[in-house]
Amino acid sequence: MTAAQFGVLRDDPELLAIATMIAPERLPALLFSAAATALVLEHEPSPMRESFPRVGAPQPPLSPDFREQYRTFCLDHRDDLLKLCEAHRYQMNEVGRCADLVPALAPTIAEGRELVLVDIGTGAGLTLHLDRYRYVFRGPQPDRMTTVGDDDSVVVLETEVRGSLPPPITPVLPRIVDRIGIDVEPLDLFDSGVRAWLAACVPQESAAITRFQRAVEVAIANPARTVRGDACDVLPAILEGIPSGPLVCLVDTYAHVFFSAEALARFHAIVEQFGGRRDLDWISVDPLVPLGDAADRSVLDIPVPAGLLERNRRLGLFGLIGRVRYRGGKRARSLLGIAHPGAAWLEWIEAQRAPRSARRMTPG
Numbered sequence: 001m002t003a004a005q006f007g008v009l010r011d012d013p014e015l016l017a018i019a020t021m022i023a024p025e026r027l028p029a030l031l032f033s034a035a036a037t038a039l040v041l042e043h044e045p046s047p048m049r050e051s052f053p054r055v056g057a058p059q060p061p062l063s064p065d066f067r068e069q070y071r072t073f074c075l076d077h078r079d080d081l082l083k084l085c086e087a088h089r090y091q092m093n094e095v096g097r098c099a100d101l102v103p104a105l106a107p108t109i110a111e112g113r114e115l116v117l118v119d120i121g122t123g124a125g126l127t128l129h130l131d132r133y134r135y136v137f138r139g140p141q142p143d144r145m146t147t148v149g150d151d152d153s154v155v156v157l158e159t160e161v162r163g164s165l166p167p168p169i170t171p172v173l174p175r176i177v178d179r180i181g182i183d184v185e186p187l188d189l190f191d192s193g194v195r196a197w198l199a200a201c202v203p204q205e206s207a208a209i210t211r212f213q214r215a216v217e218v219a220i221a222n223p224a225r226t227v228r229g230d231a232c233d234v235l236p237a238i239l240e241g242i243p244s245g246p247l248v249c250l251v252d253t254y255a256h257v258f259f260s261a262e263a264l265a266r267f268h269a270i271v272e273q274f275g276g277r278r279d280l281d282w283i284s285v286d287p288l289v290p291l292g293d294a295a296d297r298s299v300l301d302i303p304v305p306a307g308l309l310e311r312n313r314r315l316g317l318f319g320l321i322g323r324v325r326y327r328g329g330k331r332a333r334s335l336l337g338i339a340h341p342g343a344a345w346l347e348w349i350e351a352q353r354a355p356r357s358a359r360r361m362t363p364g
């Protein structure tokens with residue numbers, strides 16, 4: 001469906017004329033498609049609605065008339081569409097990225113540490129509940145599958161494991177004793193308008209809309225603390241307020257990629273200062289920066305092998321999973337893996353031995 005929506009927009013001069021009224025930095029194609037989806041979900045136009053997926057149901061076939069239906073609908077709702085684009089920004093919250101974080105957290109299980117999770121750029125706060133989901137890692141061989149997490153969870157996050165190195169998957173998920181989200185513009189899931197807009201920003205694929213909707217239910221049932229503010233401004237006080245004992249674990253998925261070089265340097269300085277005094281992990285899943293073909297580094301400032309830079313140019317955007325770890329004041333940095341932006345696949349690159357209590361993927 002995502003490709004179909006973009007395809008109609010790309011090929012239609014009248015729709016493109018609408019999209020070009022949106023400023024380039026506001027991601028016109030994505031914003032246009034999200035606004036059109038929001039209107040489709042609101043008005044449920046028949047028969048076009050039947051081409052869009054419903055939560056929990058299989059992906060419906062695309063009508064052969066979709067192109068004409070979609071363009072006519074968008075042109076008929078031109079003013080509303082532009083109003084939505086004016087009032088909103090494109091806000092993608094992909095709970096599937098938790099599957100990129102889980103293997104990166106494996107060493108904390110081996111250490112027997114409880115965690116205080118601090119999610120930077122938390123958006124709607126879906127990552128804060130990563131211990132409340134069930135994970136299914138499939139592959140690399142077709143008959144291989146490893147699962148972890150709550151068997152009864154309504155959120156099931158499936159990802160395909162690629163490459164030759166299996167990620168370390170622990171038999172249990174980390175025990176999270178406190179969770180704090182930080183965002184310049186946190187998203188209030190108790191507001192139905194916010195929920196509707198976020199649902200429209202999700203690619204209209206059955207699995208994606210279902211995991212998003214279910215994760216929203218989990219977040220609403222388990223309200224977590226969210227702090228509004230620029231991460232560099234609010235993080236120091238948050239860190240100081242965390243009681244001694246648990247391991248402080250900063251996570252960020254697709255947040256630091258939006259930081260300026262100065263802001264990123266400031267964030268590094270905060271982490272370095274705190275990590276010198278207290279054990280801490282910072283796990284990042286972010287594209288290489290700067291975005292695009294000129295990308296030459298990770299947001300964690302870990303040198304990136306030439307092969308990965310080349311793959312970034314060839315394959316396009318992926319999330320680099322990396323970790324900075326402070327133990328006893330000493331810092332260790334590792335590149336762990338790469339992952340599809342929508343968490344469809346994960347490829348582990350860290351060639352270290354798995355910690356004792358972590359198991360490598362086995363047939364399940």
Ligand SMILES: C[S@@+](CC[C@H](N)C(=O)[O-])C[C@H]1O[C@@H](n2cnc3c(N)ncnc32)[C@H](O)[C@@H]1O
Pocket residue numbers: 092093094095097120121122123124127182183184185186229230231232252253254255258259263
């Ligand atoms: C692309 S969204 C990612 C949301 C979520 N982490 C995910 O992966 O689905 C990036 C989020 O980072 C937030 N953000 C960007 N710069 C920030 C900053 N300096 N401090 C705090 N939050 C920031 C944005 O408001 C947005 O919610």
